[in-house]
Amino acid sequence: MxxxxxxxxxxxxxxxxxxxxxxxxxxxxxxxxxxxxxxxxxxxxxxxxxxxxxxxxxxxxxxxxxxxxxxxxxxxxxxxxxxxxxxxxxxxxxxxxxxxxxxxxxxxxxxxxxxxxxxxxxxxxxxxxxxxxxxxxxxxxxxxxxxxxxxxxxxxxxxxxVDHSVFRAPGAGEVASFAAHHGLDTATGWIAFLGTIEPRKNVGALVRAHAALPAAPPLVLSGARGWDEDALAVLDALPDDGRVIEAGYLPLDELAPFLGGATVVAYPSLGEGFGLPVLEAMACGAAVLTTPRLSIPEVGGGAVAYTEPDEAALADSLGRLLDDPDRRASLGVAARQRAAGFSxxxxxxxxxxxxxxxxxxx
The missing domain is CATH 3.40.50.2000 (Glycogen Phosphorylase B;)
Structure with a gap:
């Protein structure tokens, strides 16, 4: 283990x-x-x-x-x-x-x-x-x-x-408590990423795409710093203005409000064997933006939004999803329904x- x-x-x-x-x-x-x-x-x-x-x-x-x-x-x-x-x-x-x-x-x-x-x-x-x-x-x-x-x-x-007792739609109180504990604002929201910062997770492109959207809510990264030199260089060069937050490993009981309370969960992977973070976010009722690479469409089906993994496509897709609350709500409902089929x-x-x-x- x-x-x-x-x-x-x-x-x-x-x-x-x-x-x-x-x-x-x-x-x-x-x-x-x-x-x-x-x-x-x-x-x-x-x-x-x-x-x-x-x-x-x-x-x-x-x-x-x-x-x-x-x-x-x-x-x-x-x-x-x-x-x-x-x-x-x-x-x-x-x-x-x-x-x-x-x-x-x-x-x-x-x-x-x-x-x-x-x-x-x-x-x-x-x-x-x-x-x-x-x-x-x-x-x-x-x-x-x-x-x-x-x-x-x-x-x-x-x-x-997916453990549906852990990964579930969080209550408003849970989301508010999580946000207060981590210095976030539920009115502003946040963009969530869950995973190790390794090359195939494509975090460098995500951070640059987020920087191209000055009105976007903060980007919160949960997971370990891995061996992605590009992403780590981008992160180390960022100003300390709270726009990108490295939260490290979050306790298991905080993942539902982190994912389900996010405005968007972004997972711009270049390829996965399965894509468990996508499924876990779906089970929490999140609007997920990910890529149609390898196994991910088998998990997300039509219940997630897809983008190409390059910086420009990510910025465009993320910006459109942030500007469309009705689509985010629709994706959240569809995501929970689809995730219910995975046990x-x-x-x-x-x-x-x-x-x-x-x-x-x-």
Whole structure:
């Protein structure tokens, strides 16, 4: 589990809650620090703590190859599901591997060289040795199939879900409290962005597009500073006038008022394996402006506004949406309706089928 409990953690939590809802109980192996939190979310599964030393990444990779297969044998596990690319290369168990993203092949320039080499290797190995691959969208499944020689695996698409108890339309009081806590004005509103500042999120273009709209409300960025040198240079050069606010990681219980209370949620990504922030914003009833890249139209459908990702198109599309409150309201209603069709139970149903199929294929 990543330290910030971001997208991958929400996927793992969601699948575990969905499997529990279906009565499909599994053995869950996690770092000692993560076991109790996962158990509090989905208590009916059986939990096993890995050695504490796996908190160090090199140790985790070694233990995943040696200790995890041994634990699986001891438990009599027929299938090992590796939910984030890396997986045991040698094991008697059938293997299911989740491949979240194919942009390491389709748009390699948005990743560092180390990431490209690392994830391409593991995706290729998954195609060679896994019994079933799970992808979060058709776009990702098709891109993996066209980029990797899939020798054994069947590819299944499991759309991610959303926790509708967390990501929901916020009340006016919640929005007002959030705004007051963060120095925002509900009368003025704000433009929200949720995600790590990495190259494919296209934050630099968003900041420049926002600067071209002097009457626009403040742009609030929630997430970590990543490795997007262009965006970081733009942000570091901004005057300290409150027009762009880096809020860092917001607590989970603040995301509904942050997203649902925003005038617009802008997510100008160059490509996603799924686009969970788009779905989460939709579930909060936000008017979302995003791009028609890779998997995003599978998530947003006709319930979001689309723009090309360049600065000029972003400024034009954002400006028109800010000037059209009726369209924003209409998008918010449509977004909630569409988001209601994405559930972790449906996602978990595909996973349960993957486990059964992997065992049968082995």
């Amino acid at each position: 990543p330290p910030n409990w971001g997208g991958v953690a929400r996927y793992i939590e969601g699948v575990l809650t969905g499997l529990q809802e279906l009565g499909e109980l599994v053995h869950v192996v996690a770092k000692p620090a993560d076991v109790e939190r996962l158990r509090s979310v989905a208590p009916e599964h059986e939990y096993h703590a890995s050695p504490a030393s796996v908190a160090r990444r090199p140790v985790r990779f070694v233990w995943e190859q040696v200790g995890l297969p041994r634990l699986a044998r001891r438990l009599g596990a027929a299938v090992i599901h590796s939910p984030h690319y890396t997986h045991p290369l040698v094991t008697r168990a059938a293997r299911v591997v989740t491949v979240h993203d194919a942009t390491f092949f389709t748009d390699p320039g948005v990743h560092s060289r180390l990431k490209r080499v690392f994830f391409r290797f593991w995706i290729r190995r998954a195609g060679a040795v896994a019994d079933v691959l799970i992808a979060p969208s058709r776009a990702t499944a098709e891109a993996v199939a066209s980029s990797v020689r899939v020798r054994r695996a069947r590819m299944l698409v499991a759309y991610l879900g 972790w139970a449906a996602c978990a149903t595909v996973h349960a089928h993957a486990y059964t199929e992997a065992e049968e294929r082995r």
